Amino acid sequence: MPQVFAGSAAYPRSSVQPVLSIGNFDGLHMGHRHLIQALVKQAKHLNAPACVYTFDPPPRVVLAPQQHQPRIQSWPDKVRIMGELGVDHVIVERFTRAFAQHPPDWFVSEILVNRIRPSAIVVGYDFRYGRARAGDVHALRRAMPDMQIDQVTALEMGDTVVSSSRIRQLVSEGLVDQASVLLGCDHLIRGTVVSGDQRGRTIGFPTANLETDCELLPARGVYAVRARADGGRWYDAVANLGVRPTFDGRGFLVEVHLLDFSGDLYGSEMEVSFVQRLRGEQQFKNSEDLTKQIHLDVNAARESLA
Numbered sequence: 001m002p003q004v005f006a007g008s009a010a011y012p013r014s015s016v017q018p019v020l021s022i023g024n025f026d027g028l029h030m031g032h033r034h035l036i037q038a039l040v041k042q043a044k045h046l047n048a049p050a051c052v053y054t055f056d057p058p059p060r061v062v063l064a065p066q067q068h069q070p071r072i073q074s075w076p077d078k079v080r081i082m083g084e085l086g087v088d089h090v091i092v093e094r095f096t097r098a099f100a101q102h103p104p105d106w107f108v109s110e111i112l113v114n115r116i117r118p119s120a121i122v123v124g125y126d127f128r129y130g131r132a133r134a135g136d137v138h139a140l141r142r143a144m145p146d147m148q149i150d151q152v153t154a155l156e157m158g159d160t161v162v163s164s165s166r167i168r169q170l171v172s173e174g175l176v177d178q179a180s181v182l183l184g185c186d187h188l189i190r191g192t193v194v195s196g197d198q199r200g201r202t203i204g205f206p207t208a209n210l211e212t213d214c215e216l217l218p219a220r221g222v223y224a225v226r227a228r229a230d231g232g233r234w235y236d237a238v239a240n241l242g243v244r245p246t247f248d249g250r251g252f253l254v255e256v257h258l259l260d261f262s263g264d265l266y267g268s269e270m271e272v273s274f275v276q277r278l279r280g281e282q283q284f285k286n287s288e289d290l291t292k293q294i295h296l297d298v299n300a301a302r303e304s305l306a
């Protein structure tokens with residue numbers, strides 16, 4: 001795992017000057033991975049730490065909360081993936097309205113020159129900085145003429161530029177298999193297993209009811225997933241997201257049935273990795289018809305996850 005620093009003021013001045021990348025990194029999708037791979041390559045070339053500078057909360061949450069988009073990944077997942085990609089340090093700057101008022105030249109002089117002191121900088125194709133996003137890579141190069149500053153191009157997959165907005169759209173429509181291609185991994189949520197009404201147990205398919213604060217949930221329906229509790233073994237599983245219209249139809253639920261598993265999961269922290277949508281949410285005449293369909297769903301999930 002990379003070492004995480006709470007703000008640029010906490011970054012140790014005695015450390016070796018890092019190669020730095022700057023951005024929001026809203027979900028470590030393939031475009032961000034493309035950027036971080038360039039960062040790590042340059043860091044290895046200069047024998048320096050690879051460092052990512054980012055913000056929490058995301059600027060849009062502070063400046064335009066009515067336009068806030070759900071986060072694709074949690075902070076722990078983003079930091080973990082950065083580490084897997086070779087990032088050594090992550091600086092998380094607390095973003096406030098006061099911070100947003102600083103102009104581009106202040107950001108360069110105070111954050112980059114006085115605090116972080118990078119040996120080189122690698123930025124994305126849409127890089128902007130400073131008040132009203134007034135600074136760009138050309139302004140940064142003028143402000144730091146002796147600094148090596150590289151800018152990566154946009155990553156296209158097929159005829160699509162990889163973007164967080166496109167991934168959100170795919171997940172929200174239930175197209176999790178397409179989203180995983182752009183993400184570079186399956187879409188994942190996590191939460192706590194809580195007590196339910198145990199209705200699934202009465203029809204032979206006990207489910208773990210997940211209480212989650214994940215901001216980006218797939219569309220209602222049934223999914224082939226993989227799940228694990230408390231960081232243990234991954235199990236093939238079937239997840240149902242919806243309001244259970246065959247029964248009470250009250251309240252949105254995330255229910256996960258682990259295949260070939262027996263045991264007590266209450267209170268566990270569960271991760272659910274979405275592989276493929278099997279069908280949309282349906283209402284059945286009775287529990288017998290629902291049970292028949294669940295058998296079909298389980299078989300379809302096994303085939304999808306094989």
